[in-house]
Amino acid sequence: MQSIPGAFGRGATALALVAASLLLAAAPARAQLRLDITQGVRDAVPIAVVPFGGQAEGAATDVAAVIANDLRMSGRFAPLERRDMVARPTAGADIRYEDWRLLKSDFIVVGRVEPDGVSFELHNVRTGASLLVQRLPSSEKGLRATAHRIADLVFERLTGLPGAFSTRIAYVAVDGRPPAQRYRLIVADADGYNPRTTLESREPIMSPAWSPDGQNLAYVSFEGKASAIYVQRLATGERRRVSARAGINGAPAWSPDGRKLALTLSRDGNLDIYTLELATQTLTRVTADDAIDTEAEWSRDGQSLYFTSDRAGNAQVYRVALDQARQAERVTFTNGYNARPRLSPDGKELAMITLDRGGYRVAVMDLASRNLRVLTSSRQDDSPSFAPNGALVIYATREGGRGSLATASSDGAFQQRLSSDQGDVRDPAWQPFAPRG
């Protein structure tokens, strides 16, 4: 098991909240995440990320270390340990390929930090071919973001998939002992660094959901002693209460065009799914069944919803076309409990929680074949969410009495845990890619 120190103690900038006196969070976010690779893969591609020139050892942001850590966290690469490096080239012309062949690295990344940017190169060690030569403008302050961007480009060049290292994750951190617990909604970089408290409350916060443009979070907060759904703009901290109807207001999910939320409401205790047009507050009922219907997820074309229902006696995943509402089709049949469906970015797979041999585990269903593969072997997983490139699923798990986050490759071969040094972390949601163009 390999252990890498996660986010160092950095003061977090609390976002100003509009008209929410109890929620102002000025304290640094304390739930720093620590990364442990719990299951590595044998076929991870060996790559050398050489310390960048222009940086002293121990620089505030070690660009090469950030890139190597990103590539390691993807599960697809095995970066060479620094102590094994026999040379430290900073430009392609200085690479002696035979050195790196001996170290069994297939690829090498070199570069240097300059006053107003970072230059980097990616080379194939076996062939000597130059795969990327690029320069990204960067301020000193923006070095970490630039390093993530370089990792994105290297990952895309070598795998064909866009890297997701520049995206963020939202999650809920809980500390204190019951019944006096404190809940915080946190947004951090995908590698766990820079955790920022978005909202803090003595009452539960749950189910953060990213808008398709990655700029807003919808979530459930019990701050008014009952559940309500809020939409918060991260850049400004400005937020809006969009649903506080009598009974339950839960499980928000954004439509692909960002104009609507699917949500769960209750009348006389019966949970059903509705859609809410945000601009007009127009509410449309989607399901009408005596069972629990909740945890909606939009299909990629916005024409149907996947959701959890126990209308057949236990929790299963269903799909309903919005133009033929109330005629739901059952999607899962394999286990006695399947819940919380989340669609892959390409819309071909559905991640969910399944009860598998006594444990609540993350599973991914191929929608074409309806074949369900269980990714984890834990006792209690929850809240799966795909990375925007589909390469990993992030989810919540419990180990040693503590809630932590974890990621698994979508074939389950690679797994790692992101645990907090304080309290529980749960309910992760991975930010989508920013729209291009």
Add this chain to the structure above:
Amino acid sequence: MKLMHVLAVAVLALGLAACQKPTKPDTTAPAATDTGSADSSGLGTDASAGAGTTAALTPQQQALAAIQQKNVVYFDFDSNEIRPEYLPLVAAHAQYLVKFPTARVRLEGHTDERGSREYNIGLGERRAQTVRRALLAQGVAEAQITTVSYGEERPAVEGSDEAAHAQNRRVELVHAQ
């Protein structure tokens, strides 16, 4: 070194236990009166100490004090049926609410930590609704009752064993003061 330390602690503990012995009747006595005064029957008979406060309580407050000590209904795994041993508890709360029509109760439904969070909100709501229906059946007015489900978000106790799960699967009957 470590053994010495353990021994020292053990000797100290023995010494303390020995010291405590003569005072034992004194230390247990307040506990006994505590239980007595928490019980409504104890209030009336305890003339000296509790008389002042008892006089200040309205009949409704006294009735509430009598039922509030027992205000949690626990459930079996994956069940929202009220177990027979909790029927008297629900009946006592129903009688109070019927007797005092301006009284309000909030039913807070909870689940254990297993399974999906939002689905558990549904299960907690179902439990709260079961208790709500039982109160309505005994004459409580709809307007007196509100329900909320916290699912697994507000556990009563920490822990992932069956004992902790059993204490967390519950409906709390919370009365407005």
